[in-house]
Amino acid sequence: MYNKEELLQINNDYERALKLVSIIFQGKKDKEGEPYINHLIRVSKKLKNPNTRVAGLLHDTIEDIEYMSFNSLTELKFNDEIIELIRLVTKDPSLNYHDQITKIIVSNNIEAIKLKYADMSDNYDLERLKKLSPEQQEYFHHKYGPEIIRLKEILEERGTIND
Numbered sequence: 225m226y227n228k229e230e231l232l233q234i235n236n237d238y239e240r241a242l243k244l245v246s247i248i249f250q251g252k253k254d255k256e257g258e259p260y261i262n263h264l265i266r267v268s269k270k271l272k273n274p275n276t277r278v279a280g281l282l283h284d285t286i287e288d289i290e291y292m293s294f295n296s297l298t299e300l301k302f303n304d305e306i307i308e309l310i311r312l313v314t315k316d317p318s319l320n321y322h323d324q325i326t327k328i329i330v331s332n333n334i335e336a337i338k339l340k341y342a343d344m345s346d347n348y349d350l351e352r353l354k355k356l357s358p359e360q361q362e363y364f365h366h367k368y369g370p371e372i373i374r375l376k377e378i379l380e381e382r383g384t385i386n387d
Contacts, residue, residue, distance in 0.1 A: 225247075226244055231300055238268075238277060241281040241282050245264050249261045249289075255356060256355045263347075264281050264282075265281070266346050267346050273338075275303065278302065279313075280339055280343075282302070282306070283309075309336050312327070322371065325340065325371045325375065341372065341375040341379060353365075
């Protein structure tokens with residue numbers, strides 16, 4: 225568990241988010257057995273907008289850490305834009321994956337689309353996928369392949385793929 229008062233002493237949103245995820249994801253591993261925080265940092269580094277970079281660090285907190293909530297993030301003084309980005313990309317259990325991506329696209333929030341694209345690009349990284357079993361590779365290919373293409377096309381159409 226994190227110390228709220230200690231985190232609130234950190235004025236910089238990015239540094240506060242990095243400290244938070246370093247605490248709450250401590251000991252957690254990704255599907256390749258690597259520290260999970262590495263995924264969060266890689267996603268964040270792919271993004272340019274300061275609020276989106278913070279959301280990149282925090283994007284899995286709600287769905288992966290049972291005691292974290294949007295209210296927790298508000299109490300930790302993350303701004304409304306950051307929280308909305310996280311809300312848009314957080315898994316909705318009532319939606320299948322295609323519909324979840326559609327929800328992000330129809331939100332028309334370009335930063336949420338960039339965030340999800342960065343997340344999926346990291347999850348779908350071929351070097352990372354090579355470390356998985358053929359069955360896991362096939363699963364991720366079918367899950368992420370078509371959806372990452374959809375997001376990339378939206379970003380290219382809007383001329384924001386590299387923004």
